[in-house]
Amino acid sequence: MDNILIVSGHTDLNDSVANRLIIDELKNAFPNAEFSILSELYPNFEIDVKAEQEKLVKADIVVLQFPVFWYSMPSIMHRWIELVFVHGFSHGSKGDALKGKILIPSFTFGASEDYPIDEIVMQQIKEIAALCRFNLQDHICTPAVSYALRNDPEQLLQIKKLSKEHARKLINRIRG
Numbered sequence: 001m002d003n004i005l006i007v008s009g010h011t012d013l014n015d016s017v018a019n020r021l022i023i024d025e026l027k028n029a030f031p032n033a034e035f036s037i038l039s040e041l042y043p044n045f046e047i048d049v050k051a052e053q054e055k056l057v058k059a060d061i062v063v064l065q066f067p068v069f070w071y072s073m074p075s076i077m078h079r080w081i082e083l084v085f086v087h088g089f090s091h092g093s094k095g096d097a098l099k100g101k102i103l104i105p106s107f108t109f110g111a112s113e114d115y116p117i118d119e120i121v122m123q124q125i126k127e128i129a130a131l132c133r134f135n136l137q138d139h140i141c142t143p144a145v146s147y148a149l150r151n152d153p154e155q156l157l158q159i160k161k162l163s164k165e166h167a168r169k170l171i172n173r174i175r176g
Contacts, residue, residue, distance in 0.1 A: 002060035002061050002102075003034070003058050003059050003060045003061070004030055004032075004033035004034065004059065004060070004061045004063070004174060005033070005034045005035075005036065005055050005056060005058070005059035005061070005062045005063070006023070006026055006030070006033055006034070006035050006036070006063040006065060007036045007038065007062065007063065007064050007065065007077070007080070008023050008035065008036065008037045008038060008039070008065050008066070009038055009064065009065065009066030009067075009073055009074050009076055009077025009080070010038075010039055010065075010066060010067055010074060010076075011039055011069075011074045011075065011076050012039050013037055013039050013040065014039075016067070016147070017145070017147070017150050017156065017159050017160065017163065018067065018108045018142070018145040018159055018162070018163040018166070019065065019066070019067055019108060019163075021160060021163040021164065021167065022065060022106070022108070022163055022166055022167045022170065023035070023037070023065065025163075025164065025167035025168075025171065026063075026065075026167060026170065026171065029167075029171045029174075030171075030174065034055050034058070034059065036052065036055060036080075038076045038077060038080055039076060042076065042079075042080075045075075045076060045079050047079060047080055047083045047084065049083050049084055049086075052080065052083075052084045053084055053089055053097065056084070056090075056097060056098060056101070057097050059101060060101060060102065061101070061102040061104065061174060062098075062101055062102065062103050062104070062134070063104045063106055063170070063174065064077065064103070064104070064105050064106065064107075064125070065106045065107070065170075066106075066107050066108075067107065067108045067109065067147075068107050068108070068109035068110075068117055068121055071117065071120050071121070072120075072121065072124070073107070073121070073124075081128065085098075085128070085132060090131075090132040091131045091132050091133075095132075096133065098132040098133060098134055099132070099133040099134075100133065100134075100135055101134055101135065102134070102135045102137055103125075103129050103134035103135065103136050103137065104137045104139070104140070104170070104173055104174065105121075105122065105125045105136075105137075105139040105140075106139065106140045106141070106166070106170050107121060107139070107140075107141050107142075108141065108142045108143075108145045108163070108166065109141065109142075109143055109145070110143075110144065110145060110146025110147065110148065110149075111143055111144070111146075112143055112144055113143040113144065115143070117141075117143070118139060118141045121139075121141075122139055125139070137173065138173075140166060140169050140170050140173060142162050142163065142165070142166040144158075144162065145159045145162055145163060146159075
């Protein structure tokens with residue numbers, strides 16, 4: 001089995017419905033995977049760069065799981081990338097630690113599916129993947145799982161249904 005690293009970029013996973021459910025489903029499907037739940041590990045954004053780089057070096061498959069906030073990945077995931085993906089490690093003439101590793105972007109957002117948010121978000125991920133020479137896989141995204149809808153019981157059931165479907169797609173993608 002490939003070594004799997006799943007990085008959760010939600011800023012407060014315990015206060016999430018969709019991303020929490022997706023991470024829980026991934027933990028059930030891949031009990032031996034490494035999970036970096038950034039909000040739990042680094043609530044003050046003080047990333048342990050060496051530890052995170054070691055996780056990346058061991059991984060064959062890297063999953064970035066996050067909700068889209070303001071047309072981008074959350075601030076904690078940005079910070080993680082800024083500090084961990086540095087010249088000489090992830091890119092540059094001697095930075096090849098991520099070369100050839102499979103990268104699977106996986107994200108949720110609250111907007112409707114007709115909004116081209118996946119293209120907006122994917123542009124930056126494509127650039128990161130190219131610079132770091134990841135083997136970028138097609139992304140998995142699920143719209144219409146807004147945090148604001150969770151107080152309506154019917155909407156909450158729909159969010160859970162969509163999130164489980166998202167997790168199933170992601171699990172199948174990881175398994176190849």
